[in-house]
Amino acid sequence: MFNKFTHHFRRDCHLCRRTRRLFSSKAGANNQWNSVVGLEVHAQINTTSKLFSGASTKFSAPVNANVALFDCAIPGTLPVLNKKCVEFGVLTALALNCRINPVSTFDRKHYFYADLPAGYQITQQRHPLANDGRLEFQVFSPGVHKAPYKRQVRIKQLQLEQDSGKSLHDTDRSLVDLNRAGVPLMEVVFEPDLSDGEEAAALVKELIAILQRLGTCSCKMEEGALRVDANVSINRQGEALGVRTEIKNIGSVRGVAGAIRYEIERQIQVKESGGAVENETRAWDALGKVTVSMRDKEQVQDYRYMPEPNLPPLHVAMGPVSQGCVSVDSLKSSLPELPEGTRVRLRESSGLTLEQSIILVNDSSLLNLFEDVWRAKKIEGKLLANLLINEYTSILNKMDLEPSQFSFNSDYFGEIAVLLQNGEITRNTVKLVLDEIIQGSTKRPLEIVREKNWLQITDEDALRQLCQEALDQNEKVVKQYKGGKTKVFKALLGYVATKSKQRADMKKCDKILKELLNKQ
Numbered sequence: 001m002f003n004k005f006t007h008h009f010r011r012d013c014h015l016c017r018r019t020r021r022l023f024s025s026k027a028g029a030n031n032q033w034n035s036v037v038g039l040e041v042h043a044q045i046n047t048t049s050k051l052f053s054g055a056s057t058k059f060s061a062p063v064n065a066n067v068a069l070f071d072c073a074i075p076g077t078l079p080v081l082n083k084k085c086v087e088f089g090v091l092t093a094l095a096l097n098c099r100i101n102p103v104s105t106f107d108r109k110h111y112f113y114a115d116l117p118a119g120y121q122i123t124q125q126r127h128p129l130a131n132d133g134r135l136e137f138q139v140f141s142p143g144v145h146k147a148p149y150k151r152q153v154r155i156k157q158l159q160l161e162q163d164s165g166k167s168l169h170d171t172d173r174s175l176v177d178l179n180r181a182g183v184p185l186m187e188v189v190f191e192p193d194l195s196d197g198e199e200a201a202a203l204v205k206e207l208i209a210i211l212q213r214l215g216t217c218s219c220k221m222e223e224g225a226l227r228v229d230a231n232v233s234i235n236r237q238g239e240a241l242g243v244r245t246e247i248k249n250i251g252s253v254r255g256v257a258g259a260i261r262y263e264i265e266r267q268i269q270v271k272e273s274g275g276a277v278e279n280e281t282r283a284w285d286a287l288g289k290v291t292v293s294m295r296d297k298e299q300v301q302d303y304r305y306m307p308e309p310n311l312p313p314l315h316v317a318m319g320p321v322s323q324g325c326v327s328v329d330s331l332k333s334s335l336p337e338l339p340e341g342t343r344v345r346l347r348e349s350s351g352l353t354l355e356q357s358i359i360l361v362n363d364s365s366l367l368n369l370f371e372d373v374w375r376a377k378k379i380e381g382k383l384l385a386n387l388l389i390n391e392y393t394s395i396l397n398k399m400d401l402e403p404s405q406f407s408f409n410s411d412y413f414g415e416i417a418v419l420l421q422n423g424e425i426t427r428n429t430v431k432l433v434l435d436e437i438i439q440g441s442t443k444r445p446l447e448i449v450r451e452k453n454w455l456q457i458t459d460e461d462a463l464r465q466l467c468q469e470a471l472d473q474n475e476k477v478v479k480q481y482k483g484g485k486t487k488v489f490k491a492l493l494g495y496v497a498t499k500s501k502q503r504a505d506m507k508k509c510d511k512i513l514k515e516l517l518n519k520q
Contacts, residue, residue, distance in 0.1 A: 035264045036233050036241060037200050038192030041207060042185050043217040044225040045085045051162045051184035052079030052122065059223045063177045071182040073117035078310050083326065085160060085184040088216040089129050090316060091331045092186055093158045095210050095338060098133030100328050102318050106308035115165030115176050122308055123161035130158040136340060137206035140358045141198035148354050151199055154191040161185050192231060197260030201253050204228055205362050209339040212364055221251050228256050232263045234271065243277045247291055250284050259284035263291050350374060350381030359389055365403035372410035379417045387417055391430050395438060412437060415445045428502035429454045458505045466504060467512045470495040481517060489513070
């Protein structure tokens with residue numbers, strides 16, 4: 001039913017089935033495997049300037065164009081905290097049900113790398129902006145889990161930190177681009193409360209929906225605005241947690257599901273073949289659909305954290321606003337409706353199913369189009385949602401487009417939905433009209449339908465003539481039907497549909513065909 005959206009889940013389902021077989025490959029509950037997954041998400045804060053400098057954060061700028069003196073660690077330069085980053089961090093923490101800390105501090109995390117000019121990263125490891133959050137979300141993965149279900153994950157902390165630059169490696173040299181150096185990030189650290197890749201992907205989708213609703217992060221993963229690290233381990237039921245591996249910098253929602261799914265399977269295979277899982281950092285190869293080893297973690301990295309001496313403690317106002325402080329109460333009052341609230345509202349006010357509400361909320365472009373049409377036209381909610389989820393997205397998918405890449409006129413879409421609801425066109429005609437408009441036609445849907453002679457055939461005499469022709473031209477099928485093979489009735493309906501170019505009212509044809517067959 002939900003072709004476009006279930007495609008991403010189904011393409012790797014053979015891995016899912018294989019993993020489930022491995023989970024119960026030996027008899028007895030003690031031999032079954034549990035998988036434990038925790039995520040760390042780095043979200044770029046949606047500001048025009050960096051966390052501690054006035055340099056631009058614009059994506060795709062020329063190499064080393066967005067670099068202030070502080071970003072390249074010129075001696076004597078000092079960090080100046082971007083207040084907007086703090087406001088967006090607090091707003092996000094509130095939406096994630098976190099406890100805001102009235103005082104937080106910044107630390108230096110020391111490590112050497114060419115794209116980290118200062119030799120340290122400014123972060124909030126020890127006393128972050130917020131702690132102890134929780135997030136409920138819906139898991140909807142057709143082909144993997146039988147039905148949607150709700151999960152809750154705990155949030156350990158939300159901290160502000162600066163990004164590093166980017167190293168470009170060639171065969172004989174390495175180049176450094178510092179455009180991202182100092183770009184503001186929120187790191188959201190989730191507790192290991194998840195069980196598989198589908199739950200992790202659903203969590204990332206929910207987080208993306210929240211951040212986009214707040215406007216605190218663009219979540220354009222293709223631009224590096226949101227990156228996911230996953231910690232994965234397995235253990236037998238009743239035993240202690242196993243050795244974990246970390247998968248770094250996963251750059252897509254599909255990649256989150258695939259990387260974790262593969263890593264669980266890999267660890268089970270290692271354990272069941274008598275080996276030991278190593279504590280290591282791995283990367284996700286999206287083309288090969290495998291995780292590959294980057295470095296081991298047998299020796300704990302000593303980052304030599306120390307308080308950042310050039311930044312005083314960060315105070316936020318929990319009550320009346322102090323001069324220069326960020327007001328938590330004011331930000332709390334500005335919180336918009338969050339995704340879970342929207343799902344509930346869609347089901348209560350528009351009569352949508354849980355699955356429909358999940359799919360629409362997961363794609364803001366579809367949701368906006370649905371709500372614009374719903375407000376303007378008297379249309380049955382489930383019908384409108386199905387048009388968007390099935391017909392509309394399937395056409396966009398064939399053209400290799402996402403809903404966010406095409407702006408469909410809501411008035412025109414509403415007119416199409418009304419024509420279908422009133423029985424003036426069929427679902428097949430809906431696809432034809434949508435295709436005409438997406439291909440560039442500026443004519444109104446009804447005008448297109450009349451010009452192309454696509455109005456549904458509802459006249460009973462015309463339908464009866466079509467049905468009689470179906471019987472006359474398919475005597476063998478009629479004989480089979482009369483002999484008890486009632487399944488061939490669909491072939492007669494198919495003949496009518498094809499002969500009418502998918503314009504016949506098939507409900508009426510079903511009734512007329514049965515009447516004619518009974519008279520013979």
